[in-house]
Amino acid sequence: MTPSLIAAFLWAVGANLAAMLPSRSNHWPAALVLIATGVPLLGWLTYQNGPWVGLLALLAGASVLRWPVIRLAGWMRRALAGRSS
Numbered sequence: 001m002t003p004s005l006i007a008a009f010l011w012a013v014g015a016n017l018a019a020m021l022p023s024r025s026n027h028w029p030a031a032l033v034l035i036a037t038g039v040p041l042l043g044w045l046t047y048q049n050g051p052w053v054g055l056l057a058l059l060a061g062a063s064v065l066r067w068p069v070i071r072l073a074g075w076m077r078r079a080l081a082g083r084s085s
Contacts, residue, residue, distance in 0.1 A: 004045040008057055011041055015064045031068055038065075 011034070018030040038061050046054025062069050 002048045004041070004048040005053075007041055008045050011038060012060065012064065019064075031065055034065060035068060 015034050018034065019027065021030075023030070042054060042057055042061065045057050
């Protein structure tokens with residue numbers, strides 16, 4: 001098992017532990033930290049293990065961080081709708 005895969009598994013465990021903790025801010029600070037650490041980790045994982053493993057890790061990360069992905073999709077949809085008018 002490569003070091004990047006071990007780091008990705010540790011990231012997933014940390015993400016699940018962060019989700020279990022009670023939070024008044026709806027977990028956004030934890031999500032920002034997970035995004036900031038997950039993006040370089042995803043690049044490292046893809047570099048060491050190939051694009052298919054990287055794609056699987058991207059999908060797994062998007063399922064863990066689904067609200068930031070949903071917010072980004074809504075922002076992009078509004079930006080594109082405003083541009084086409």
